[in-house]
Amino acid sequence: MNTTFINDKKPGVKVSQGMMENVLEQFTDAAQYINLHLDIQKILKITNNEIVIHFPVKMDDGTVEVFTGYRVQHNNALGPYKGGLRYHPTVDIDAARALAMWMTWKTSLAGLPFGGGKGGIQLDPSNYSITELERITRRFTYALGDNIGPDHDIPAPDVNTNSQTMAWMADTFMSTRLPAKRSVNQHVVTGKPDGIGGLEGRDRATGYGVFLSIKKYLKKQNQSLLNKTFIVQGFGNVGYWAANFLEKEGAVLVGVQDASATLYNSQGIDVSSLNDYVNINDKRIGGFPRAEMIDDAHFFQLDCDIIIPAALGNQITEENASNIQAKLIAEGANGPINNNAEKILLKNNVTIIPDILCNSGGVIASYFEWLQNKNGEIWQLEDTLKKLDLKLEESFNSVFHYAQKEGIDMRKAAYCIAIKRIEKAYIQRGLFP
Template sequence: MTIAKQLEPEVKPLKKTKVKAKSVLEQFNTAADHIGLNPNIRKILSITNNEIIVHFPVKMDNGEVEIFTGYRVQHNNALGPYKGGLRYHPTVDIDAARALAMWMTWKSSLAGLPFGGGKGGIQIDPSKYSITELERITRRFTYALGDNIGPAHDIPAPDVNTSAQTMAWMADTYMSTRSPAARSMNQHVVTGKPVDSGGLEGRDRATGYGVYLSIKFWAEKNNINLENKTYIVQGFGNVGYWTSWFLEKEGAKLIGVQDAFATLHNENGIKIDDLSNYSLANKNSIAQFPDANQIEMQDFFGLECDILIPAALGNQITEDNAHIIKTGFIAEGANGPIDTEGERILVERGISIIPDILCNSGGVVASYFEWLQNRNGEIWQMDEIMGKLDKKLKQSFDKVYEYSQDKNVDMRTAAYAIAIQRIEKAYIQRGIFP
């Protein structure tokens, strides 16, 4: 097995669209109507708890100073500390952070974790900065966030264009601002760190492994053998790579892949590690990969396949292209890859969708394991971690699938209903202060 993608950031998608809080609220309200959510709790969950915007200066390699804008949105912490990633991307703004933070609340709740939801990042194109500049930007951002993050308050993690290295810089900066006696007790301020810096074995593959497991569980429920099934993947970063790697072991065949630079197709199949090694040798680009044909970007979603895996950014499937999709099954590796209008078209066409808050939840479950490992001063082994991940994700999938079948609703509504009801119970039991 190659670990080539372990510390690589996510590949940016071709369409630089951003997720919107409006879309998440529409999904939330659909599920809230379905379960008859308490109207007072609906009010609470419809808004964020805190929205933090920081502007901070950083000296560049040439001696000039640039001002950056960073965001951290904390949606809800009824179940525990805020939890969610930080991304470095030009589409990052307060509205996108709101949407992503809400998704994290539902995702953590659905997985049965003692976490709430948060999200954020910096509005930046990291490809325009050197590694030393990115380190200074990250450290200054962490310092600017100050006490708005913390191991029992808000726990960031990697996301698009951030990595284990980013988290190591954040952890070191945060711990350096604590008193000497407290530094060792704050290692779990972030998750997704390198293994040698307190990270979790297998964290690199956890999200992609979860996407793969969701596909496998769905196939088992529908008596489908994955061997020789064809699939296409949008995004060949960490999630796209590991999802593909595990599917290849099941005998499934990657026939199409798209990243920020190119769209490839080979009906006879593309070898995952060959493509990964080529990408690493070519500045994380799959362009001109010799064992596939390069096709037009807009033709990607029109490729006929058994499984479609959007694993890039949000709003990639919309009313503009949903009608050309030629698959019966979509597994959402990214957060919000399908907008509400696009989903309406897909559902009308009878295409099954495993929603993001279920499908890509392997990452937040593994983050919980890392947080526990750091907090308790333990070191978990790979086989133990993967076994725990299997069990946790199977429980979540079975709950959603059975609810969907019993209530005759789509899997997204089922997943939201289960997640929201858990939070509703917490509010009912605890009451509203004062």
């Protein structure tokens, strides 16, 4: 199981702390800016459904452990709930609520026929065997029951989950449906292996989207990626692929951080060599011989052009924001910058490509996979990346031009565009009854 283990053992940051406050403040700021109808504000400030499940699983040694799983469904005005499932000790109801809201804005901004959902299980997967993780996943899927479904709520991989996790979920869901319904339920999840309906290129889609967002922004500034230096927090699926694509266009990785270590090399860290190392080192960068280990607290203040936080939320705070030297931050993770830190960064003329735009490549590719399954098609890698580029080009240009026109930052611009689309749906549909 090719799982990336990430935790929050970085300088004094509790990942879920304040996430809900952050997303509500971001929403309210944009809603007031566009004079969003108060009734629609009331609807969008709360979640539609919140599912909390306690379920027992037998461990390899015969003992029973009880786990807590969450699925929060924020809004489905534009279509089925869509969003990842993460396995992490910080998973709780507040984190799931905030992440589900972010998914609503993300799918809307991308122009997808989806709403927003999120969830996961509160556990540290490194403490369990592969067979235990399989039983945990299958039992959680069974417990969710009809709360998920291909036209209702479609989970996907997130932190510490991957295509294997999605394969177990899909198989469990289909195996527990009525026989007449099993053949049409393959798209109950996305991010599956390509042998069971997965989309070729889905593994790299989020990182590719981060790369494209950076490239498109620099192009607007009449700059290229050649010799631009960057640092990445989190060297899992998103961090690796973003770094891989950036390096291929001439950018230089000078710093990397994960739970095990913070690495720095002013001359550059070879992305392929580091990836080979983590693949044989329990998915951790610690001990990589071609870089210097430095203090964790110094990571974000490293001298570089671009920062890519691609791990967990609340990593850039008011405690470390003022020391940041980079002038561009591309949010590979969801909510990696808290609102107080963002105010400092904007005052210091740091440009932030917001998460609901920057890391939307994953959910866009999930939409492609969902379509592929519904239509019985098989897409090739070049088709996926080309379509992803076109979709992101549309989203990026709309956000960038709106921000320029209104004289506002890119996050507020992205929120305004996303919220307006949902507002239009409510105005046209009305409320039942």
